[in-house]
Amino acid sequence: MRFTVWGARGSFPTPLTPRAIQSKIASVVQRIKPSDLVSSDARERFLGSLPPWLFGTTGGNTACVQLELDDSRQLIFDAGSGIVELGLSQLRRDPAPTEYHILFTHFHYDHIQGLPFFPHAFNPGVAVHFYSPVEGLQEILSRQMQHPWFPITMEDKMSKNLHFHRIPPEGVEIYGHRIRWRELNHPGRAFGYRIDQGERSFGYVTDVELREKDFQRTEDNAAFFENLDVMIIDSQYTLDEAIEKYNWGHSSFSLAVDFAVAWGAKRMFMFHHEPQYSDKKLQQNVQSARWYANRIGGTDLEIQLATEGVTIDV
Numbered sequence: 422m423r424f425t426v427w428g429a430r431g432s433f434p435t436p437l438t439p440r441a442i443q444s445k446i447a448s449v450v451q452r453i454k455p456s457d458l459v460s461s462d463a464r465e466r467f468l469g470s471l472p473p474w475l476f477g478t479t480g481g482n483t484a485c486v487q488l489e490l491d492d493s494r495q496l497i498f499d500a501g502s503g504i505v506e507l508g509l510s511q512l513r514r515d516p517a518p519t520e521y522h523i524l525f526t527h528f529h530y531d532h533i534q535g536l537p538f539f540p541h542a543f544n545p546g547v548a549v550h551f552y553s554p555v556e557g558l559q560e561i562l563s564r565q566m567q568h569p570w571f572p573i574t575m576e577d578k579m580s581k582n583l584h585f586h587r588i589p590p591e592g593v594e595i596y597g598h599r600i601r602w603r604e605l606n607h608p609g610r611a612f613g614y615r616i617d618q619g620e621r622s623f624g625y626v627t628d629v630e631l632r633e634k635d636f637q638r639t640e641d642n643a644a645f646f647e648n649l650d651v652m653i654i655d656s657q658y659t660l661d662e663a664i665e666k667y668n669w670g671h672s673s674f675s676l677a678v679d680f681a682v683a684w685g686a687k688r689m690f691m692f693h694h695e696p697q698y699s700d701k702k703l704q705q706n707v708q709s710a711r712w713y714a715n716r717i718g719g720t721d722l723e724i725q726l727a728t729e730g731v732t733i734d735v
């Protein structure tokens with residue numbers, strides 16, 4: 422399996438501001454030495470030496486993660502604004518996929534707002550399957566495409582080849598793989614997903630304000646959270662901000678580290694980035710998260726920022 426992050430921001434899309442771009446360019450220019458410009462190799466070396474927060478961005482699109490199974494079939498988690506770019510990228514594939522499976526954690530705007538612009542939902546030759554453990558999925562999704570909030574409706578303009586599935590308690594099988602879910606502590610409910618394929622396992626655990634209950638070693642918790650090769654986890658806030666925003670439904674990155682260490686995750690991807698945090702601030706957070714993991718004995722845990730456009734093998 423491998424996954425690609427198409428959107429990792431929480432709450433609302435956050436394109437880079439003109440000021441942020443100017444500041445990145447100014448910082449790069451200040452770092453250049455004459456020897457960095459002597460040849461194309463030197464220039465490449467210089468660009469390669471820049472920190473990722475400077476020569477790039479974590480990205481501003483809201484939640485969307487694509488999981489490619491080993492047999493080149495794929496699942497999509499959430500349809501935040503990142504799904505638009507994902508949809509466009511699939512138009513360039515040859516042969517183009519003829520079906521999509523999209524699983525929703527919940528229906529806050531940052532997890533559905535890209536759906537009205539997902540091109541494949543308009544193509545009758547492509548089957549699009551939607552999944553959620555909640556009842557009334559079709560109505561919930563079509564409600565965001567209504568006048569006066571949107572010019573066209575799902576019923577009139579999207580294809581008739583859309584399929585809505587309520588996931589039963591035991592999970593759902595897609596392409597022969599069982600996908601399990603678990604309710605998370607979030608205002609109005611959200612659901613995490615886990616998929617195991619052979620020896621490998623992948624967990625998409627957002628949006629969640631982690632509680633003591635999530636750390637308890639119950640059979641249910643262990644079956645869902647334990648020993649994930651990849652845990653994508655809500656790490657929206659610093660600890661200070663999480664205390665200030667108690668009950669907002671998101672976790673501090675340090676609590677996310679505690680959680681990943683407690684459940685023996687191998688790799689943790691900080692996700693649902695706070696829209697107010699710059700690329701530099703997010704980079705500082707991931708460094709602090711690594712320092713904290715070491716301090717609490719989680720030396721085997723690898724921690725990364727979920728970054729738009731990056732594909733990772735599970």
Ligand SMILES: [Zn+2]
Nearest residue numbers: 431432531628
């Ligand atoms: Zn969210």
Ligand SMILES: [Zn+2]
Nearest residue numbers: 527529607628
């Ligand atoms: Zn939410």
